[in-house]
Amino acid sequence: xxxxxxxxxxxxxxxxxxxxxxxxxxxxxxxxxxxxxxxxxxxxxxxxxxxxxxxxxxxxxxxxxxxxxxxxxxxxxxxxxxxxxxxxxxxxxxxxxxxxxxxxxxxxxxx
Amino acid sequence: xxxxxxxxxxxxxxxxxxxxxxxxxxxxxxxxxxxxxxxxxxxxxxxxxxxxxxxxxxxxxxxxxxxxxxxxxxxxxxxxxxxxxxxxxxxxxxxxxxxxxxxxxxxxxxxx
Numbered sequence: 001x002x003x004x005x006x007x008x009x010x011x012x013x014x015x016x017x018x019x020x021x022x023x024x025x026x027x028x029x030x031x032x033x034x035x036x037x038x039x040x041x042x043x044x045x046x047x048x049x050x051x052x053x054x055x056x057x058x059x060x061x062x063x064x065x066x067x068x069x070x071x072x073x074x075x076x077x078x079x080x081x082x083x084x085x086x087x088x089x090x091x092x093x094x095x096x097x098x099x100x101x102x103x104x105x106x107x108x109x110x111x
Numbered sequence: 112x113x114x115x116x117x118x119x120x121x122x123x124x125x126x127x128x129x130x131x132x133x134x135x136x137x138x139x140x141x142x143x144x145x146x147x148x149x150x151x152x153x154x155x156x157x158x159x160x161x162x163x164x165x166x167x168x169x170x171x172x173x174x175x176x177x178x179x180x181x182x183x184x185x186x187x188x189x190x191x192x193x194x195x196x197x198x199x200x201x202x203x204x205x206x207x208x209x210x211x212x213x214x215x216x217x218x219x220x221x222x223x
Contacts, residue, residue: 031209042117042200042215043155050209058210090154099145100211102154 004103013081021076023091032074036087113138117214134201135183142205
C-alpha cells in the first residue's frame with residue numbers, strides 16, 4: 001500500500017492564481033482531512049469528509065474548496081491565491097476513531 | 112468546540128533523561144487522545160494513543176497518562192535518545208466528532 005499520497009510536493013503561485021492540491025489514499029478509509037501547517041505552528045483543519053459526497057468545513061476554510069467524488073480522492077482547490085495561504089498542506093485519512101495517516105505534504109508559496 | 116493547550120512549547124533534555132509533555136482539553140465528551148511525532152520536514156506520525164476508558168498506556172520507552180477528571184493527558188519519554196528530537200503534538204477528538212484538534216506542539220531537543 002502506498003498509504004496517503006499528495007501531489008505536487010512543492011509549488012510557487014503568483015497572487016490571484018488558482019491550483020488544486022491532489023490527495024489519494026489506498027486504504028479504503030472513509031474519513032479524509034486537509035490541514036495546513038504554518039512555520040513553527042500546529043495543524044489547523046481546513047476541510048474534512050466522512051465519505052464520498054460529504055464534506056464539511058474545519059477551522060480555517062476561507063479561500064479553499066474541496067470535493068469528494070470517490071472514496072480514494074480528496075482534492076483541495078485554492079481560488080485566487082493570497083500570500084496568507086503560504087503554508088505546508090497535509091492530507092490525512094482515517095477509519096472512524098482511529099489513527100490518522102498523513103501524506104508527505106505539499107509546500108506552497110504564494111508570491 | 113474543543114480546545115487543546117500544550118506545554119511546554121520547547122523542551123531540552125540530556126540524553127538518558129526523561130521528558131514529559133502535558134496537554135489539557137476543554138470538551139469533557141472527548142474520548143480519543145493521540146500523540147504525533149514530526150521530524151523536521153516530514154509528516155506527522157502517530158507514536159501512541161489512548162482512549163478515555165484507559166488511564167495509562169505504555170509502548171517501550173513511551174507512555175501516555177490520562178486524567179479525565181482534570182481533563183489533561185501527558186506524554187512521558189524515558190531514556191531519551193538524540194533520535195527522539197522532534198516536534199510532538201497532542202490532539203483530542205470525540206463526542207460525536209471525527210475531527211482531531213491539535214495542540215501547538217512541543218519542540219523536544221535531546222542533547223548527546
